[in-house]
Amino acid sequence: MKSLQTFGWYAARIAPHLPKDVFKPVPSRLFGGLVHLLISITGIVAISVFNLNPFINLAIGILIGTSSASMGFLGHEILHGTVVRKSWLRDLLGAVAFWPLSTGPRLWRKWHNMNHHLHTQHEEHDPDAWPSMKQFVKNRLLRSIYRLPFTIRAIANFCSLTITFTVHSARMFIVYLKDFKPTKRPVVWLECVLPWSTWIGLLFIIGPIKWLFAFLIPLLIANFIVMAYISTNHRLNPLTPINDPLANSLTVTVPKWVDALHFNFSYHAEHHLFPGINPKYYPLVKTHIKRMWPERYHEMPLWKALIALWKTPRIYYEQHKLIDPHQGKVYGSLGNGLEPSKINFRKVDKKGKTLHRDA
Structure with a gap:
């Protein structure tokens, strides 16, 4: 593993090369969110009011799901303060954007902005990091x-x-609720309960069959799209004791129209360097990173990253490796021997001694 630097170290060297305008909020991003919101509402109303063919309902449900995912990406952007600055408006718009995924804005800022961003890929402090061998041996289910x-x-x-x-969001609610001041907890509860009340109420209004198409299928699709990015953001990268975004984060590449649809969420190393810059400007940040540190920067097509995830385990071994514990197969991580186009492993015994290398 190369010597690690903090995200501030990189940011300080790139910032002088960026136009001052990139540090301003970009409220025009809300127009894209409005389109996705209208698609979602129109789709839910169409399924609820009309007795449509199941295949038409399915097509509408898929459309709602893709728009719900896009709204989640915009909500992430809004709650980083890169769309609007006023706190009450930021939280209101963030709540609307995350409504389909039923995640409250205050919980998201606590879990994601404060803990994940400050402690990215830290073995103990990142709430999104996958477990190490030390944690694995203590977890019977795992x-x-x-x-x-x-x-x-x-x-x-x-x-x-x-x-x-959805499951991880519920878990984060349980984990972090106690960290809010007692006077703030009712609001955090309300932000959690209101979206779910909407969706459960919709079930009783339109019945289970229409609800399947109007909410459940879209929720599953939105989850999958969002997690296709989130699961590739860091899970092929090593755990790092220092929060170095070029070591612990991966930028994936997708067609330009997908980037437009998903609000540039694919630019993840860039986001961890400058979470306060609107993703609209991340292609510019990427240009400077690749000019200054091309040997440190990790990027690959999203489909290739997903295949690499399929072929590797998710338990960390010695922080910079991945291990399949019962089979004793050890794989590299990005920057530490993992080659996505040809994934190899070495087999080790219980003492870590190499028994065999995959050709």
């Missing part, structure tokens, strides 16, 4: 899961992307 054949685990892993964001 040990049981890793006794399953690799292929079954890989399939289950990818299927679980359809629910992971």
Whole structure:
């Protein structure tokens, strides 16, 4: 692993080369969000009011799901303060954008902005980091899961992307609720309960079949799209004791029209260097990173990153490696021997001694 630097170290060297305008909020991004909001509302109303063919309902549900994911990406942008600056307006718009995913703005800022961004890929302090061997041996459920054949685990892993964001968000609510001041907790509860009340209320109004198309299928699709990015943001990178975004974050590449649809969420190393800059300007930040530190920067097509995730385990070994514990197969991480186009492993015994290298 190369010597690590903090995100501030990189940012201080890039910032002088950026126009001052990039540090200003970009409220025009809300127009894209309005389009996705109208698509979602129109789709839900159409499914609820009309008795449409199930295949038409499914097509509308898919459209709602893709728009819900895009709204989530915009909500992430809004709650970093890069769209509007006023705190009450930021939280209101962030709540609306995250409504389909039922995540409150205050919880998101606590969990994501404060903890994930400050402690990215830290073994103990990043709430989104995957477990190390030290944590693995203490977790009976995880040990049981890793006794399953690799292929079954890989399939289950990818299927679980359809629910992971929702489940993890609920877990973060439980973890961080106690960290809010007692006077703030009722608001945090309200931000959690209101979206779910909307969706459960919709179930009783339109019935389970229409609700399946209007909410459940879109939720699964939104989860999958959001997690396709989130799962590749860091899970191929090493754990790092110093928050170095060029070591612990991956930028994925997608077609330009997808970037437009998803508000440039693919530029993830750039986001961790400058979370206060609107993603509209991340292509410019990327140009400077690749000019200054091309050997440190990690990027690859999203599809390639997902395949690499499929082929590797998610337990960290010695921080910069990945291990399949029961099989004793050790893989590299990005910057530490992992080659996505040809993934190899070495087999180790319980003492860490190499027994075999995959050709």
